[in-house]
Amino acid sequence: MLVPISWLKEYVDIDVPVELLAERLTVAGLEVAHLKYIGLPQQTVAGVRMPSSDHLVWDREKLLLARIVEVKAHPNADRLVLAMVDYGGEELEQCVTGATNLFSYKDRGPINPPIWSAFAMEGSEVWDGQSDKPKRMTLKGKELRGIFNRSMVCSEKELGISDEHEGVIVMEHEAHYVAGTSLADVLGDVVLDIEFTPNLARCLSMIGVAREVAAVLGVEMRYPSFDFTAKGAPIEGQVYIDIREPELNPRFTLTLLRDTEVKTSPFWLQHRLKLIGQRPRNNIVDVTNYLTFELGQPLHAFDYDKLVERAGGVPTIITRLPHPGEQLETLDDVTRDLGAETILVADTAGALSLGGVIGGGETEISEATRNVLLEAAAWNNISIRKTIREQRAHTEASARFSRGVHPSQAILGCQRGIELMRQLGGGAIADGALDAYPLPPASVTVDVPIERVNRLLGMEVTIDQAADALRRLEFEVAIEGDVIRATAPDHRLDISANPVIGQHDLLEEIARIIGYDQIPETIMADEMPPQRENTAVLIEERIRDILVGAGLYEVINYRFTSRESEALLVPSGAASSLPAAGYVEIANPAASERDVLRHTLMINMLENAVNNARFQSTQQVFEIGKVYLGAGDLLPEEPMRLGILLTGPRIPSWWDGDGSTGEMDFFDMKGVVESLLHSLHISDFALESGTHCSLHPGRSANLLAADERIGSFGEIHPEVAARFKLTDAKVMYGEIAVEPLIRQHQRLHTIEALPITPAVLEDIALVVNESTPASEVEAVIRQAGGRILKDALLFDVYTGDPIPPGKKSLAYSLTYQDERRTLTDKNAAKIRKKIIGAARHRLDAELRSQ
């Protein structure tokens, strides 16, 4: 909300720089997001940092308040006039101007009643009114169509007040105006842009902000008069009120002004509305807006005669819920279907307005209106919130009522509003106000022991300090021993009657006014809860470190996907291997392709691969994240998964020409998985032929740990690859459940002592059937080699001449070592013989001749 400092000063004296005030309000919870300067210089205040402003600072000697005494015709130009200006100098100054709003005074002699404007003397700096972009200019004397001119009367644009450049500023006469006063003292201003949290509903007005300013600065509030001067017949009998839903409409007040004139508002009112971003319309509507922003009490003005016409006599204002199928055309020309819970203002002929939200078109104020019926009411904020949502009707009124306006404010607004209307438009106010108040809220009194304040804040506040803080906020405070008894002022709805919550409410107010900066910084002295490590987090982080160490980058994806996307992972005709669980479906998805939560990490990781393939051929990434499996309960299961993706050249080709070792394949993936398991010291694992539908059936594996299948990995199925256009290079993907890894990792493991005896190395090549898996051959070798065989490393796989068809040669590098003695050639030969014998016997293997 925009808050001009000039307007605030009507209710509170502000003797600190506005920059300091902004900082004090900000730390007190009214966040001042921006300061807009009008004519006044920005001040530097120690400890307060602000963006520097590049606004026009008005020269106090050269930009002056001046009276336009007379307007004369320009002898040589129809579109220019000569304004004779009294700026406090010895003689009148003649300004040549094209301001259209002065033309009506042309050649009519001295202007009476006087009008005032902003005068810029030769040499003063103003904005160039003709320029589209902000451009400064300095006034210099020059001839304008034969008349010498050196100064001017200014438009709002030339002064940086607004973009208005149709005419010059014309202000009505005010008793205290003196020609030659610095303009900065009359129109100079700073507009605070304040952001309010939802609890600050009471601050959505100038008076609301002024109360906070008064409390923060410790000065008195100066309220405007809420009385009115009635001259007409009593309002009783001219209109009736019938509240049918007191819960939704706890108060409804009316005042009546007869024989007034609807016209343009005076400069001061238009100026204030424009400063806060509101468009002036006419004096009646402007007053309703003005009170909305001054007091925070929205008003609604009816054309009284139209109500009489509709009623065919004395109107009755009824607040009620709609009839089935009822409609209303509102001020914004929208015909609205009314939901069952929308509270209406109506009369006997039908709906008039959406209560507290927006008025109806039929009874609105027009230029012909003579008699104005002014409504100020209180509405249930939740009911208003429902109406806003249902009708998508966001107005200044609904913004306030939906956050909560205390019913006490209604009568104040109704009385002050009608009096301002009378002052601006004339007429006679009917005596008295109609005030239907079926449901006044109970006043709230809270007791808080000072000991509790001090204990919760962690500082020593005296009972007098605390009481003073609350009094500044207009609480009624009594001190009873060590207890503060505070009664909330009647503009506040946010203080709870619940004793414990009410205490916290007061605590916050005391802390805010004393200043959060006054609370010390302490170290918790309270008992420390037992410190237990979170194993799941530790192992997850360990997995990340292992995979990063293996050269993989971590990705984190959206958890959203769609059924259609995940269906792409199932080749045509294949049975899905994805979890059979239900999906968590989003009712209001950000996009249709993100309307469920994922069952697998695969979709997103394949999409990552597609995106990254544009820039990088080698990709090695992993993700650890949840999948969401609906299980029929209210909430889904959220197990953690590890996804791994590898693709592209194992080592990129390099300038020395001998780097590349081909593209990554199944065995790279297997290496990553095995090193992960080894690093977690999970030794009880095995692979079986892959069965995951999204992976190539011949080039994938299922991973078993302690006989439990915990994941699958391998080359992605060619059909899946084709769907994602991932066909330039083979893509390896694996997905493993994280929870079994956490469960099965070995926290403690023993190491093997380092032998001091020498090792004997030798190579053997075995020719076996092509269908025999390498793992079986290695198992036979290791079993036969026993304790002495320390390692058997497969270093060559060969088929083709001279190996007979249907056979393959597997060459192993064997390491023999005995910790207890030094092996002789004879010992080694014995083991070798045993291995070859076992291989021949169990695998039908032949030793390949050298």
Next chain:
Amino acid sequence: MSDAIVDIREKALSALEQLKDSDSLTDWHSLYLGRRGAVGKLFGTIGALPPEERAAFGQRVNALQKELGAAFEEREALIQSQLLARDLEEGEIDISLPAYPRRRGGLHPSTRTHREFQMIWADMGFQVYQSRDVEEDEFNFTLLNLPPHHPARDMQDTFYTKDPRVLLRTHTSPGQIRAMRELGAGGTKPIRVILPGMCYRQEQVTARSEIQFTQVEGLAIGRNIRMSDLKGTIAEFAKRMYSPNAKVRYRASYFPFTEPSMEVDVECFLCGGKGCRVCKYTGWLEIAGSGMVHPDVLRNGGYDPSVWSGFAFGMGPERITMLKHGIEDIRYFWGNDLRFLQQF
């Protein structure tokens, strides 16, 4: 006969002088001094001489062998030193050629920041408590003092599921209730936890806002937890996370689940508080929303709010990561462009 010795000597020495590299040295050595070389052959002829000449001849061949051996070593040393000099002079490589690529992986920047957070908070006795992403409306809002139609529900645009009782958590705060109920032993035990995790909001995805983001929430419950403790604890975090001299500002604010509530700002570490584009020339960066746990929330967690008190705070790791690394587009985080990830 003696002419043969002289011949060999002259031939050998003159050949030696021509030699320029170690290969030809080796050849020369086997030609003259090897087992079957010229000198060796001379020794082989001794047996064929008359006995009286044998001793003198033998001495001369021995002398020749020594002389040639010495000359060889001298020549070898010379060639070695020449080769070394040449290598030092001419064996220069172009060190500007690109390095061989090493496989280097990396953690996601979000993980890096979360680890930093977790380490700092662990030092202050806050343990990690993980809570669920898909939540009940009741835990995400109602039990946190945000009943249906509460104005503060407008502050968060929520992803609801097809079951209106279930939503994607909009903040990590529902974990407060779960942690209190799980760890509080019926409101009898103190708690100190942090709750990291992914949160979701139905927003337009732009450079500044995302539909998913991580949060770290902190919660301390005890019989004597004070607002001054909240200030002291967050100030300590700011000193560890930003700078030992970090200045901190506390502003009154509003969160339905805390009261009193406050926003915590830290002096902008990019400009030292002088004002820059990132801190919007205010000199301050917002780092945490916090406050004393609201009595209703304590009660909903199983604690008696007239006996127990607590504080809570919430922080946004992405924002801190963005500030620290000058990341201007939040969409980088879940975009997973390797060119981004490889910069950490």
